[in-house]
Amino acid sequence: MPEWLNALPKAELHLHLEGSLEPELLFALAERNQIALPWADVETLRAAYAFNNLQEFLDLYYAGANVLRTEQDFYDLTWAYLQRCKAQNVIHVEPFFDPQTHTDRGIPFEVVLRGIQQALLDGEKQLGISHGLILSFLRHLPEEEAFKTLEQAMPFRDAFIGVGLDSSEKGFPPRLFERVFAKARSEGLHAVAHAGEEGPPEYIWEALDLLKIKRIDHGVRAIEDERLMQRIIDEQIPLTVCPLSNIKLCVFEHMGQHNILEMLERGVKVTVNSDDPAYFGGYVGENFAALHEHLGMTEAQAKRLAQNSLDARLA
Ligand SMILES: Nc1ncnc2[nH]cnc12
Numbered sequence: 001m002p003e004w005l006n007a008l009p010k011a012e013l014h015l016h017l018e019g020s021l022e023p024e025l026l027f028a029l030a031e032r033n034q035i036a037l038p039w040a041d042v043e044t045l046r047a048a049y050a051f052n053n054l055q056e057f058l059d060l061y062y063a064g065a066n067v068l069r070t071e072q073d074f075y076d077l078t079w080a081y082l083q084r085c086k087a088q089n090v091i092h093v094e095p096f097f098d099p100q101t102h103t104d105r106g107i108p109f110e111v112v113l114r115g116i117q118q119a120l121l122d123g124e125k126q127l128g129i130s131h132g133l134i135l136s137f138l139r140h141l142p143e144e145e146a147f148k149t150l151e152q153a154m155p156f157r158d159a160f161i162g163v164g165l166d167s168s169e170k171g172f173p174p175r176l177f178e179r180v181f182a183k184a185r186s187e188g189l190h191a192v193a194h195a196g197e198e199g200p201p202e203y204i205w206e207a208l209d210l211l212k213i214k215r216i217d218h219g220v221r222a223i224e225d226e227r228l229m230q231r232i233i234d235e236q237i238p239l240t241v242c243p244l245s246n247i248k249l250c251v252f253e254h255m256g257q258h259n260i261l262e263m264l265e266r267g268v269k270v271t272v273n274s275d276d277p278a279y280f281g282g283y284v285g286e287n288f289a290a291l292h293e294h295l296g297m298t299e300a301q302a303k304r305l306a307q308n309s310l311d312a313r314l315a
């Protein structure tokens, strides 16, 4: 990665902590927790990271998360991510975590939260990285389950800045979560949602109008709807775009086709993020580097993208 890219101060606004679980740590945690794995070794697991769509990735991502059991596991996961951030001049993070992935396996909510929170606090003190944590609901589960998760989170209200919506997009439109998002907003939480990754532009409209989101996670399919593009530009609604993720999940065939710079030049407030770096081949820095290499991103464009990420912070 060019040094000038690494040196740019940036924020990461779209990162799933569970998606930062590198195969080496996954194997170490499996051993520590005495969990048998279906993969022979780290290389075999890494070789399985070939996906045709979002669902194929999610199946492996949820399987991998099974090694996360103790507060220390969640601490180690988060701490490893923050060290990557430090090395790439990421000075602020607003990561997601998926409580239901863990509570549905019998891991208490507070075990997950305490581990993540302690690492974020240490990251602030020891690495100088500020943060705002986002609790994400799994959209393939019913809204009722999201309500239960929000209820479990309320004793720890101050640990979060907002709620998000992730997992399988197609067939699970934002409108299904209108009431739980209203409840979260009434508690003073910000709202964000994955929309327009694999799903159609209509899902972005719903996320804006019904969930009243402050940022769109992905949103690359907005470009198919001119009226939506105009609104996003007029209202300067940030998009947290994840280029390497989009290639790995076949949203675009190759990086040369990605629309992030076209959006940037049209005045969309796009940002660069890694989504699930352990699975998609790189952290924020590698995402910037891929745009430079395959789309000819200039230094001036990189600076605008980095500034956008700092401007689009919610914390
Ligand atoms: N890219 C993505 N889209 C939807 N849900 C996710 N969970 C983790 N990564 C995701």
Ligand SMILES: [Zn+2]
Residues within 6 Å of the ligand: 014, 016, 166, 194, 217, 275
């Ligand atoms: Zn995501």
